[in-house]
Amino acid sequence: xxxxxxxxxxxxxxxxxxxxxxxxxxxxxxxxxxxxxxxxxxxxxxxxxxxxxxxxxxxxxxxxxxxxxxxxxxxxxxxxxxxxxxxxxxxxxxxxxxxxxxxxxxxxxxxxxxxxxxxxxxxxxxxxxxxxxxxxxxxxxxxxxxxxxxxxxxxxxxxxxxxxxxxxxxxxxxxxxxxxxxxxxxxxxxxxxxxxxxxxxxxxxxxxxxxxxxxxxxxxxxxxxxxxxxxxxxxxxxxxxxxxxxxxxxxxxxxxxxxxxxxxxxxxxxxxxxxxxxxxxxxxxxxxxxxxxxxxxxxxxxxxxxxxxxxxxxxxxxxxxxxxxxxxxxxxxxxxxxxxxxxxxxxxxxxxxxxxxxxxxxxxxxxxxxxxxxxxxxxxxxxxxxxxxxxxxxxxxxxxxxxxxxxxxxxxxxxxxxxxxxxxxxxxxxxxxxxxxxxxxxxxxxxxxxxxxxxxxxxxxxx
Numbered sequence: 132x133x134x135x136x137x138x139x140x141x142x143x144x145x146x147x148x149x150x151x152x153x154x155x156x157x158x159x160x161x162x163x164x165x166x167x168x169x170x171x172x173x174x175x176x177x178x179x180x181x182x183x184x185x186x187x188x189x190x191x192x193x194x195x196x197x198x199x200x201x202x203x204x205x206x207x208x209x210x211x212x213x214x215x216x217x218x219x220x221x222x223x224x225x226x227x228x229x230x231x232x233x234x235x236x237x238x239x240x241x242x243x244x245x246x247x248x249x250x251x252x253x254x255x256x257x258x259x260x261x262x263x264x265x266x267x268x269x270x271x272x273x274x275x276x277x278x279x280x281x282x283x284x285x286x287x288x289x290x291x292x293x294x295x296x297x298x299x300x301x302x303x304x305x306x307x308x309x310x311x312x313x314x315x316x317x318x319x320x321x322x323x324x325x326x327x328x329x330x331x332x333x334x335x336x337x338x339x340x341x342x343x344x345x346x347x348x349x350x351x352x353x354x355x356x357x358x359x360x361x362x363x364x365x366x367x368x369x370x371x372x373x374x375x376x377x378x379x380x381x382x383x384x385x386x387x388x389x390x391x392x393x394x395x396x397x398x399x400x401x402x403x404x405x406x407x408x409x410x411x412x413x414x415x416x417x418x419x420x421x422x423x424x425x426x427x428x429x430x431x432x433x434x435x436x437x438x439x440x441x442x443x444x445x446x447x448x449x450x451x452x453x454x455x456x457x458x459x460x461x462x463x464x465x466x467x468x469x470x471x472x473x474x475x476x477x478x479x480x481x482x483x484x485x486x487x488x489x490x491x492x493x494x495x496x497x498x499x500x501x502x503x504x505x506x507x508x509x510x511x512x513x514x515x516x517x518x519x520x521x522x523x524x525x526x527x528x529x530x531x532x533x534x535x536x537x538x539x540x541x542x543x544x545x546x547x548x549x550x551x552x553x554x555x556x557x558x559x560x561x562x563x564x565x566x567x568x569x570x571x572x573x574x575x576x577x578x579x580x581x582x583x584x585x586x587x588x589x590x591x592x593x594x
Contacts, residue, residue, distance in 0.1 A: 133157055133158060133159065134158055134179035134180060134247070134251040134254075135158075135159040135160075135161060135179050135180075135452070135453075136160055136178060136180050136181075136247065137161045137162070137163060137169065137173065137176065137178035137180070137181045137182070138153075138160060138162050138163070138182045139162075139163045139166075139169040139182065139183045139184055139192070139195065140184035140187070141164050141165055141187045141188060146162050146164070149182060149238070150162060152240060152243070161176045161178060165187055165188070166187060166189060166190025166191070166194060166195045167189075167190060169181075169183070169195050170195065170199070173199060173205050173208065174204070174205070177451050177452045178208060179209075179251050179254050179255075180208065180209045180210075180211065180250050180254065181199070181208055181209070181210045181211070182211050182213055183196060183210055183211065183212050183213065184214060185213070185214035185221070186215070192212055192214070192225070193224060193225065193228045196210055197228045197229060199229070200228070206229075207254065207257055207258070209250035209251075209253065209254055210229060210231055211230065211232045211233070211247070212225040212230045212232070212233045213234045213235075213236060214234075214235065219392040219395055221233075222392075222398075223394045226395065226398035226399060231250055231385075231402070232246050232250075232385070241372050242372050242375065242376060244376070245375070245376035245377075246379060248379070248380070249379040249380075249384070255496060256495070256496065257410065258448075259495075259512065260410060260413040260414065261413065262441070263413075264413050264417055265444065282404075282405040282408040282409050282412070283408075284309050284311070284400070284404040284405055285310045286310060286311070286312065287311045287332040287408075288312045288329070289312070289313050289314070289331060289332065289334075289335060289400070289404075290314050290315075290322065290325060290326055290329075290334045290335065291313060291315045291335045292316055292317075292318075292319060292335065292336045292340070292345065293315065293317070293340070293366070294317040294337070294340050294341055294343070295339070298389070299315055302335060302391065302396065305391075305393040305396045305397050305400075306396070306397065306400055308397060309397070309400075309401070311400075311404075314329070314331075317340075318340075318343060319340070319343050319344065319347065319348040319351075322334075322348055323348060323351050323352070326352055326357075326361070327358065331361055332362075333361070333362050333363075333364060333400060334352065334358070334361055334362070334363050334364070335366060335400075336349055336364070336365055336383075337365075337367075338365055338366065338368075338371060338375070338378070339366070339367065339368060339371075339389070345365065345378075346377055346378055349363055349365070349378055349382065352382075353381060360410065361407070362384040362385070362403040362404075362407050363382065363383040363384055363385075364383070364386065365385070365386040366386070366388075366389060366391065367387075367389065369388045369389070384406075385402070387399055425437040427486075427500070427501040429482060429483060430482055430483050430485075430486035430487075430501050432489070432490065432499045432500055432501055432507075433498060433499065433500035433501070434501060435500065435501070435502055435503060438502070438508055438510065438562075439562070441498065442510055442562035442566070443560070445510060445512055446555055446561075446562060447560055448512075449512065449513075449555060450555075450560050454513050455514060455516075455554055455555060456510070456511065456512050456513070456514060456554070456555045456565075457510075457514040457515070457516070457519035457552065458508065458509070458510055458553050458555075458565050458566055458568075459508065459522070459523050459526070459550055459551070459552055460502070460506070460507075460550070460551045460553075460566065460570050460572070461506070461507055461509070461526070461527075461549060461550040461551070462504075462505045462506040462507065462548065462549060462573065462577075463481065463505040463546060463547075463548055464546075464548060464549055464577070464582060465581075466478065466481070466504075469546075473537065473539045473544070476538065477537045477544075480535070480537050481535055481537070482505065484535050485507070485530060486499065486501065486507070488526075488530055489507065489509065489526060491529070492522075492525055493509065493511075493526075494511075496511075496513075497509060497511045497522075498510040508569075514554070516552070516554045519554055519586075520552060520586055523550045523584040523586075526548070526550065527547075527548055527550055527582070527584055530546055530548045531546070531547045531582055547582035548582070549573060549576035549581045549582060549583060549585075550573065550583075550585070551570060551571065551576055551585055551586075551587070552572055552584060552585070552586040552587060553565055553568035553572060553586075553587040554587070568587045569587065571587070572585040572586060573585070
C-alpha cells in the first residue's frame with residue numbers, strides 16, 4: 132500500500148530520519164519545516180497522511196492541526212502528532228485539535244508503520260465515499276453531507292469488552308459525560324454475540340483480558356458484515372506495542388494505553404463515534420441517491436449517467452494527487468447469439484450474472500457500471516497499468532471459467548468477455564478520451580479473437 136506522507140518538523144535530522152524510514156517502506160515522502168510551509172504543502176501536494184511535530188517556533192503543531200481541520204478541503208486528511216511531550220494533557224489537547232493519534236519521540240517503528248497503514252486505509256475508504264457523495268449531490272438529488280466534526284455523539288451506543296472492574300468503571304464514567312449508552316461484558320464470546328445481535332457506534336476491546344484474546348475478537352468482528360464497519364478502540368498496556376500493531380493491521384481504528392486517562396479516552400471515543408456517524412450518513416446518502424437515479428434497473432450496478440458525472444471528478448482528483456486511474460471497457464462476446472438462441476429473458480440473466488461476478492472480483496473502492504446493452508465499464512482509482520491488467524485478467528477468468536446457470540432447457544451456458552484497458556496518463560483529465568482509449572483496446576480484443584484482455588498499446592495473452 133503506497134501513500135503520500137507529509138512530514139512536518141523544524142529539526143532537519145528528525146525529518147531525514149523519518150523520511151528514510153518511510154521511504155524504505157515505499158511511501159512517497161514530502162517535507163515541510165514550519166507551520167506556514169506545512170499548510171502550503173497540504174494544499175499543493177494533497178498528502179494522504181500528515182506526521183506533524185508539536186513544538187515548532189511561531190505556529191506550533193496544535194495550530195497547524197486546527198487550521199487543517201477548519202478547511203473543508205483538507206479536514207479529512209489523517210494527522211499523527213509526533214512530539215517529545217508525554218503528558219496526557221498534551222495528548223488530549225492534540226486529539227481535541229483534530230489529531231488522529233499522538234506518538235512520542237523517539238518514535239517506535241512498529242507503532243509508526245502500523246498507524247500509518249491503518250490511517251491510509253481509512254482515508255482511501257473515506258475519500259471514495261466523499262467523492263461518491265459529491266457526485267450524487269451534483270445531480271441535485273440530495274444535499275452534500277456535512278463534515279465529521281459536525282456530527283453529534285450524544286446517545287451513542289458503546290460496547291466495552293473488559294474484565295477489570297476498575298478500568299470498566301473508568302470507561303463508564305468517562306463516556307457517560309456525552310450521554311452515551313454503555314453495554315459491557317467480560318468475555319470475548321459474549322462480546323461477539325452482542326455485537327452481532329445489536330447495533331453499536333463503537334466497540335472497546337481490552338487486550339489485557341485474562342485467558343482471552345482480544346485480537347481474535349477483533350478479527351471475528353471484521354469478518355462479519357454486520358460489524359465490519361463498526362470502529363474498534365483497543366486498550367492495552369504500554370509494553371504491548373506489538374499486539375497493538377497487529378490489532379491495527381486487523382482493522383482496529385485506534386488504541387489507548389493503560390493507565391486510562393479519562394479525558395484522553397473521551398477525546399478518542401468522540402473522534403471514532405463522529406467518524407462512524409459521518410460515514411454512516413455518507414453511505415445512507417449514497418444509497419438513497421442510487422435508488423433515485425443512478426443505477427441500471429436490470430443489473431443493479433451504476434449506469435452511464437453516473438459514470439459521466441463521477442469519472443471527470445475522479446480524474447481531476449487523480450491529477451491533483453499525481454496518482455494513476457484506470458478504466459476497463461468490456462462486453463459479452465456473441466451476446467446477440469445468446470438472445471437469438473435462448474431468448475431475451477436468458478440474455479437478461481446473463482447480464483445480471485456478469486454484473487454480479489464483476490462486483491465480487493473488484494475492490495470496494497472500484498466502480499462498475501453498465502455502459503449500454505451488453506457493454507460494461509469499470510473505473511479504478513489509484514491503479515496503474517500493471518494492477519489494472521491483473522484485475523482485468525481476474526475479471527475475464529471469473530466469467531469464462533464457470534458456466535452460467537440459466538432458466539432454459541439447456542440448463543447452463545458458457546460465456547466469455549473481451550476487455551480493453553486504459554490508464555489515465557499525466558495531465559489527462561478528459562473522461563471521454565480515457566474511455567475512448569479503453570474502447571479502442573476493447574475493439575482490438577474482439578478483432579483478435581475475443582475472450583482476452585488488451586491494454587491500450589499492447590495485448591495480454593490468454594493464460
